[in-house]
Structure formats: C-alpha cells, structure tokens
Amino acid sequence: MVNAIKGVFISCDIPMTQFIVNMNNSMPPSQKFIIHVLDSTHLFVQPHVEQMIRSAISDFRDQNSYEKPTS
Amino acid sequence: MGNGERGRPNKKIKYGGKDDQKMKNIQNAEDYYDDADEDSRDGEGEEKKRDFTKLELKPDHVNRPLWACADGRIFLETFSPLYKQAYDFLIAIAEPVCRPESMHEYNLTPHSLYAAVSVGLETETIISVLNKLSKTKLPKEMIEFIHASTANYGKVKLVLKKNRYFIESPFPEVLKRLLSDDVINRARFSSEPYYGGDGFTIGKTSGELEAGPGELLNEAELAAAAEEKETHSFEIDPAQVENVKQRCLPNALNYPMLEEYDFRNDNVNPDLDMELKPHAQPRPYQEKSLSKMFGNGRARSGIIVLPCGAGKSLVGVSAAARIKKSCLCLATNAVSVDQWAFQFKLWSTIRDDQICRFTSDSKERFRGNAGVVVTTYNMVAFSGKRSEESEKIIEEMRNREWGLLLMDEVHVVPAHMFRKVISITKSHCKLGLTATLVREDERITDLNFLIGPKLYEANWLDLVKGGFIANVQCAEVWCPMTKEFFAEYLKKENSKKKQALYVMNPNKFRACEFLIRFHEQQRGDKIIVFADNLFALTEYAMKLRKPMIYGATSHIERTKILEAFKTSKDVNTVFLSKVGDNSIDIPEANVIIQISSHAGSRRQEAQRLGRILRAKGKLEDRMAGGKEEYNAFFYSLVSTDTQEMYYSTKRQQFLIDQGYSFKVITSLPPPDAGSSLGYHSQEEQLSLLGKVLNAGDDLVGLEQLEEDTDGMALQKARRSMGSMSLMSGAKGMVYMEYNSGRHKSGQQFKKPKDPTKRHNLFKKRYV
Numbered sequence: 001m002v003n004a005i006k007g008v009f010i011s012c013d014i015p016m017t018q019f020i021v022n023m024n025n026s027m028p029p030s031q032k033f034i035i036h037v038l039d040s041t042h043l044f045v046q047p048h049v050e051q052m053i054r055s056a057i058s059d060f061r062d063q064n065s066y067e068k069p070t071s
Numbered sequence: 072m073g074n075g076e077r078g079r080p081n082k083k084i085k086y087g088g089k090d091d092q093k094m095k096n097i098q099n100a101e102d103y104y105d106d107a108d109e110d111s112r113d114g115e116g117e118e119k120k121r122d123f124t125k126l127e128l129k130p131d132h133v134n135r136p137l138w139a140c141a142d143g144r145i146f147l148e149t150f151s152p153l154y155k156q157a158y159d160f161l162i163a164i165a166e167p168v169c170r171p172e173s174m175h176e177y178n179l180t181p182h183s184l185y186a187a188v189s190v191g192l193e194t195e196t197i198i199s200v201l202n203k204l205s206k207t208k209l210p211k212e213m214i215e216f217i218h219a220s221t222a223n224y225g226k227v228k229l230v231l232k233k234n235r236y237f238i239e240s241p242f243p244e245v246l247k248r249l250l251s252d253d254v255i256n257r258a259r260f261s262s263e264p265y266y267g268g269d270g271f272t273i274g275k276t277s278g279e280l281e282a283g284p285g286e287l288l289n290e291a292e293l294a295a296a297a298e299e300k301e302t303h304s305f306e307i308d309p310a311q312v313e314n315v316k317q318r319c320l321p322n323a324l325n326y327p328m329l330e331e332y333d334f335r336n337d338n339v340n341p342d343l344d345m346e347l348k349p350h351a352q353p354r355p356y357q358e359k360s361l362s363k364m365f366g367n368g369r370a371r372s373g374i375i376v377l378p379c380g381a382g383k384s385l386v387g388v389s390a391a392a393r394i395k396k397s398c399l400c401l402a403t404n405a406v407s408v409d410q411w412a413f414q415f416k417l418w419s420t421i422r423d424d425q426i427c428r429f430t431s432d433s434k435e436r437f438r439g440n441a442g443v444v445v446t447t448y449n450m451v452a453f454s455g456k457r458s459e460e461s462e463k464i465i466e467e468m469r470n471r472e473w474g475l476l477l478m479d480e481v482h483v484v485p486a487h488m489f490r491k492v493i494s495i496t497k498s499h500c501k502l503g504l505t506a507t508l509v510r511e512d513e514r515i516t517d518l519n520f521l522i523g524p525k526l527y528e529a530n531w532l533d534l535v536k537g538g539f540i541a542n543v544q545c546a547e548v549w550c551p552m553t554k555e556f557f558a559e560y561l562k563k564e565n566s567k568k569k570q571a572l573y574v575m576n577p578n579k580f581r582a583c584e585f586l587i588r589f590h591e592q593q594r595g596d597k598i599i600v601f602a603d604n605l606f607a608l609t610e611y612a613m614k615l616r617k618p619m620i621y622g623a624t625s626h627i628e629r630t631k632i633l634e635a636f637k638t639s640k641d642v643n644t645v646f647l648s649k650v651g652d653n654s655i656d657i658p659e660a661n662v663i664i665q666i667s668s669h670a671g672s673r674r675q676e677a678q679r680l681g682r683i684l685r686a687k688g689k690l691e692d693r694m695a696g697g698k699e700e701y702n703a704f705f706y707s708l709v710s711t712d713t714q715e716m717y718y719s720t721k722r723q724q725f726l727i728d729q730g731y732s733f734k735v736i737t738s739l740p741p742p743d744a745g746s747s748l749g750y751h752s753q754e755e756q757l758s759l760l761g762k763v764l765n766a767g768d769d770l771v772g773l774e775q776l777e778e779d780t781d782g783m784a785l786q787k788a789r790r791s792m793g794s795m796s797l798m799s800g801a802k803g804m805v806y807m808e809y810n811s812g813r814h815k816s817g818q819q820f821k822k823p824k825d826p827t828k829r830h831n832l833f834k835k836r837y838v
Binding site: 013014015016017018019021022026040060061063064065066068 | 551552553554557558561562563711712713714715716717718719720721724
C-alpha cells in the first residue's frame with residue numbers, strides 16, 4: 001500500500017539545510033515540519049511552512065550582511 | 072572617513088553682517104554671480120539639497136575638474152588634466168570621503184577648513200580657487216559655509232619665540248577683542264608701559280612659501296597672499312598659556328589659536344647637530360607633506376596621514392632634521408621604538424650617543440644637551456610607581472623643552488593618554504603620523520585640538536600608480552561552513568563559541584593551508600597569517616608547524632622569529648595575533664592571510680594591509696604595464712552564512728573608500744586538493760569540532776591588549792546589542808533587589824575598583 005504525503009521539496013546548500021533542521025528542532029513537537037531529511041542538501045517538508053522558511057532565511061541573511069550607513 | 076567624521080554638525084549656517092559684506096564683494100568681483108540665480112537656491116529641506124538639476128554649468132565646464140554641491144560635498148574627476156593641482160588643493164580644504172579610481176568624493180567640514188586656514192590658505196583664496204575649479208557656479212550655501220567656518224579660524228596664532236609666548240594676529244581688532252576677555256587680559260605681560268593706543272608690537276612675517284595652490288593660481292590672488300604682512304602681537308605669561316588656549320576654543324571666544332614654532336630664531340634651546348644623509352631623498356609626496364608643515368619658515372603642529380609603507384619615518388626624521396632641536400619620539404611598543412631609533416640612524420647623520428631609547432627593557436640615559444629620545448606612550452603616561460632609574464629619566468623629560476614631539480600611530484592612542492603626554496612634556500611643535508585616521512570610538516576629532524589639524528593626506532591609489540607602495544590584490548575568500556560546524560554554530564547554547572566555530576571551520580583551514588602552500592612553493596612569497604582569536608592562532612600554527620607571535624611572546628623571542636622570517640629561506644610563514652597589527656615592520660612580507668579578525672574594525676584592516684604595502688621588486692616591473700601587475704596579496708578568509716560576513720564587509724569600508732576593490736573567491740581550495748590538505752576526513756573534522764566545543768570560553772575568546780582601544784570600543788558596542796550579560800546573570804533582578812535592600816551608608820565606603828586588579832575570573836565582567 002502506498003502512502004502519499006503532500007509536501008515541499010527543498011534543495012539548498014549544506015549550511016542552509018542545517019539552518020532549517022535547526023529551526024525544526026527548536027519548534028515544539030506539534031509544529032515540527034520536516035517530513036524527511038533526504039540527504040545533506042535536500043529536504044522534504046510540509047507544504048504550509050515554505051513562506052516561513054523563506055522569511056526566516058532572509059532574516060538570517062540580513063543579519064549577516066553589512067550595509068554602509070548613508071551619511 | 073565615512074561615519075568617522077559625521078559631516079557638518081549643523082547644516083543651517085548663520086552668518087553675521089560682516090560676512091555678508093564680504094559676500095557682496097566677491098559677487099561683484101566674479102562675473103559668475105548675479106542675483107538672478109537667487110531663486111534656484113531657495114529650496115529648503117534635505118531632499119532639495121540633493122537635487123542639483125538647477126545648478127548652472129559654466130560654458131567651459133569640460134575643462135574644469137570638480138562638482139561642488141550645496142551640501143558641502145565636492146566631487147572630483149580624476150581624469151581631468153587639472154587633477155593633480157585640484158587634488159592638492161582639495162586635500163588641503165576638504166575631508167576625503169571616498170576615493171575610487173575615477174571619481175573622488177570630498178566633504179567640507181569645519182575641521183577641514185580649520186586645517187586649510189592653518190596651512191596658510193585664506194578664506195578668499197579658498198573660495199576663488201574652488202570657484203575656478205568648479206564646473207558650476209559655487210552654491211551660495213557653500214560660500215556661506217566657508218565664510219562661517221573660517222571667519223575666526225587662524226586669525227590668532229600662539230608663537231613661542233625665545234621661550235616667550237606671544238599671541239599674534241594680523242588683525243589688531245581681533246587682539247582687542249581677545250584682550251577684552253578677563254582671563255586673557257590678566258595673562259598679558261605688560262613689561263612695556265601701556266600707552267593710550269593698543270600698544271601691540273608690530274612685526275613682519277616672511278611670505279608664505281606655499282607650493283600647493285601656487286601652481287594653480289599664478290595670478291594676483293596668490294601674490295597677495297605671499298606678500299609680507301604686518302602682524303600685531305602681545306606677550307602672555309607662560310604660566311597662563313593653558314588658560315588662554317582654553318578661552319580661545321570654539322566654545323568660549325571662538326578664536327582657535329594656531330601654534331607655530333619659530334625654530335630658526337630660537338637660540339635658547341641648544342641646536343642638535345643632525346642633517347639628512349644625502350641618500351635620503353624624500354619622495355614628492357613626502358616633500359609636499361613637509362612643505363605644509365614648514366610652510367612659512369616656521370614649524371606647525373599637525374597630523375600627516377600617509378599609508379603604511381609609504382615612508383612615514385622618513386617624514387618624521389626629516390622634520391626633526393629640519394628643526395634641529397631636541398626631539399622626543401613616541402611609538403606604540405618596544406619593537407617600533409627600536410625601529411624608530413634605527414630609522415633615525417639610517418636617514419640622518421645623528422651620532423649614536425645623541426639618540427637614546429627609553430623602554431621598560433632598555434633605559435638609556437640621556438647625555439649631552441640636545442638629542443633624540445625614542446620611547447613609548449605607555450612609558451611616559453604610566454601613572455604607577457616607577458623604578459628609581461626611570462623616574463629620573465622622566466624627570467629629565469619633564470624639565471626639558473622639546474623642539475619637536477613626534478608621535479607615531481596617533482590614531483591608536485586614547486585621548487586621555489595624549490593629554491597626559493602633552494601635559495608632561497613641553498614641546499614647541501607636535502607632529503602626529505598615522506596611516507588611518509579612523510577609529511571606531513568616534514574620538515578622532517579630539518586629535519584636532521590635542522595635536523593640530525591634518526596637514527596632509529596622501530591618496531593611496533596615486534602612490535600605487537607612482538610605484539611608491541605595492542600594488543595589492545585584495546581578495547575575500549568565501550569558505551562554506553561544514554555541516555557539523557554549522558549545526559553547532561546555530562545552536563543557542565553555543566552562542567559564546569560562535570566566533571571560534573566560524574574561525575575553526577575546516578574549509579577555512581584548508582583554504583588557508585592551500586594559499587600558504589601555493590604562495591610558498593609557486594611564488595616564493597613571504598606570508599603573514601593574522602588571527603585575533605588565540606585559540607585559532609595556536610591550532611593553526613601547531614597544525615601547520617609555523618612559528619607564531621602573540622601578546623605573551625617575549626620581546627627577545629619576537630625579535631628572533633622576525634629575524635628568521637626576514638633572513639631564513641625555510642621560514643616563509645609567520646602567524647601573528649593582534650600584536651602584529653601596528654608598527655611591526657616586516658618589509659619582506661608580501662602576502663597576508665587573515666583568518667580571524669576583530670568584530671568590525673576598519674582601522675585594523677587597513678593597518679594589516681599596511682604590513683605589505685612597502686614597495687618591492689624593481690620599479691619598472693611595478694609600474695603599469697610592467698611584468699607583474701600585482702605583487703602583494705591580501706586574503707581575507709570568511710566563513711559564509713555567519714556573522715563574519717557582516718564584520719568582513721564592514722571592515723573593508725575604509726579600504727574601499729581609499730579606492731581598493733575586493734575580489735571574491737569562492738572555489739578555494741580546489742576540489743581536487745583532496746587529502747593533501749589537513750582536515751580532509753570527517754573523523755578529523757569531528758575531532759576538531761570536539762576540541763573547539765570543549766575548550767573553555769576564556770580560551771576561545773579574543774586576545775585583550777592594553778593598547779587596543781578599538782577593540783574595547785567594539786566590544787562595548789556589541790555588549791549592549793547582545794544579551795550576553797543578561798544570560799550570564801550580571802544584570803539579573805536579584806542583584807538589583809540586593810542593592811535596594813541595603814542602605815546607602817554601606818555604599819559610601821566602597822572604593823572605586825580598579826579593573827586591572829580583579830581576579831582573573833571576574834576580569835571580563837563589566838568592562
């Protein structure tokens with residue numbers, strides 16, 4: 001019997017996978033969203049979290065980039 | 072200078088009726104000004120100030136090199152045939168903001184104008200030259216601003232002649248205004264009977280020998296400036312000099328005094344017999360910076376900014392040789408004291424017994440009646456108990472009158488230490504030397520008043536083009552974090568180890584090893600590796616079996632390692648911690664690899680680059696079109712997706728403003744490098760990770776150096792942003808309750824604690 005689960009397939013680089021895994025781990029059990037960690041660059045997650053992951057990653061990137069203050 | 076100098080404090084400029092009058096005179100004199108353009112400048116508010124569509128171009132604008140904007144910014148086209156002259160002029164009157172290859176940006180600030188006046192430029196000259204060079208009519212705001220800022224600057228001079236202090240001014244009415252002040256009036260020496268008139272002594276000063284704008288203005292304006300001028304002066308009580316100076320500062324009477332030293336007519340202080348050796352040929356820019364200092368036959372106090380490796384020491388030695396009086400030279404550490412002493416002997420005819428070093432290791436007594444003493448800031452400003460011997464030497468320094476106070480690396484020394492040094496030593500003239508006039512604690516403007524204005528600042532790219540400093544290829548190497556390291560990096564409980572984790576990233580190590588191997592074997596280069604993080608420094612150096620120097624390395628060992636690095640063919644790489652940032656002179660090195668660095672200190676980045684700027688190889692190879700375009704390399708290794716990216720970009724700002732560009736390299740080490748480099752296998756990487764995680768927090772932290780103020784400033788800034796103190800409980804509620812529960816009586820007996828005397832465990836709390 002085949003079970004079909006709808007989800008989002010994420011393909012990213014190694015550190016970002018770790019970032020998403022870390023995000024998942026910090027969630028309470030009811031909200032965990034990773035269905036499968038396929039390998040070090042691919043993940044399969046629940047469909048509704050896509051936007052949340054995107055915004056979390058963009059926040060994270062913003063923190064790590066410097067913009068020259070306009071004087 | 073980007074955010075260091077925050078532009079002009081207030082953009083609304085008030086000007087008095089007197090200036091208004093002057094304005095009209097210019098408007099009449101210059102055809103470019105008619106009343107019709109009045110309406111185009113009425114626009115108020117920030118946005119309109121940046122809209123320049125209404126500025127009128129002069130008909131021959133193609134030949135003129137610069138754009139002047141109403142908000143004080145000036146843009147210079149470096150490809151213009153007039154570039155050289157325009158640059159010399161602009162650097163005298165404005166603060167360089169950003170100097171890439173073909174377009175420079177400058178900013179007019181009160182300080183820069185103060186500097187302009189102090190090197191002998193007059194308000195009218197500034198405006199007319201600026202107008203000549205500008206493609207558009209000078210905006211009215213700018214003219215007003217120049218008037219407002221220079222109205223009082225430079226009108227009054229404090230001159231030390233034959234050990235008597237005189238206040239000098241070409242404008243008797245200014246002196247009268249000063250004398251109407253109580254403090255100054257009381258300080259005035261009235262040796263001569265006071266006649267009804269103003270009773271000022273009238274003398275003549277020789278004309279200005281200003282070379283800079285002279286090339287530009289072969290006309291009447293400059294002739295007027297060079298004419299002999301009458302000066303009026305009165306003498307003041309030497310004991311009152313400090314008070315008088317204070318009264319003249321902008322917050323009181325607003326007539327900041329320029330200090331000049333008429334060293335040729337000083338026959339009280341004994342002359343020092345020293346000349347430059349014939350082989351010491353100052354380069355054009357060194358000559359220029361000296362001409363700013365000795366513009367009218369007297370010595371001015373001020374700061375000269377030259378990139379590292381461009382021959383700052385020769386400028387210092389030349390200045391001392393020209394003044395020919397006792398000279399006190401201050402450096403930042405013992406190594407650079409040795410280097411300064413060496414430079415003095417190298418460039419000048421000074422005899423060995425006329426020069427002495429005064430450091431904690433070598434206390435040479437000072438013989439003869441004139442000479443050069445080289446010492447460190449710490450030695451002079453030290454407030455604790457000294458040995459009997461050094462006490463004597465300090466006493467001697469205190470009693471002596473110095474012709475020149477030469478201060479190296481002025482940007483690193485905190486203001487309070489300067490005040491101390493300046494108050495201890497009596498000097499006629501102060502010269503500050505530095506490569507990077509930026510600091511993170513925004514105290515750079517203090518130097519304007521403590522030493523003097525900036526006399527000269529060289530353009531880095533011009534020196535590169537001239538072949539005076541090395542042509543450096545700057546690169547940022549992006550190293551992706553490995554899976555395991557990044558996973559740990561993201562964990563909250565590792566927040567204190569973040570730095571150690573991204574520095575010890577195995578990919579970074581491999582990139583570093585690859586670069587070292589490549590440069591050692593393929594090019595035969597000499598390499599310096601910088602790491603601020605002591606843990607990383609030791610790990611890397613041990614793993615790669617290279618010598619290293621850090622704060623605790625003794626002076627003798629340092630000298631030994633550096634000597635081996637310079638001479639031996641087997642030692643081609645040396646690892647340095649922060650101690651290598653300043654003043655360790657390693658002319659042989661031409662590659663820098665930076666594996667970890669201070670949060671975001673722009674100065675540190677520039678200083679490190681400076682370690683390899685000294686020009687190498689033959690001149691013709693280095694010129695454009697020569698054999699090798701780049702002969703020095705500056706790599707900054709950065710772990711991607713970490714905080715390091717943020718800091719790295721911030722650090723580069725200063726160099727980018729100087730016109731350097733950073734190339735990003737993403738594919739290091741090449742994928743086929745495999746197991747030839749360290750930490751290839753996962754087991755190795757994991758054991759390294761374990762090591763990092765198990766190391767104590769104090770081990771993985773930053774090295775703390777006493778002389779390092781930038782670091783402290785940045786640390787503070789970070790502390791307030793993060794929640795580190797909250798997490799460690801330092802700001803907990805419990806502590807507060809405990810405090811309020813007690814009565815104040817207990818508090819009164821508390822002595823202020825000296826942070827240096829704390830137990831090791833608590834040293835790092837409440838910095």
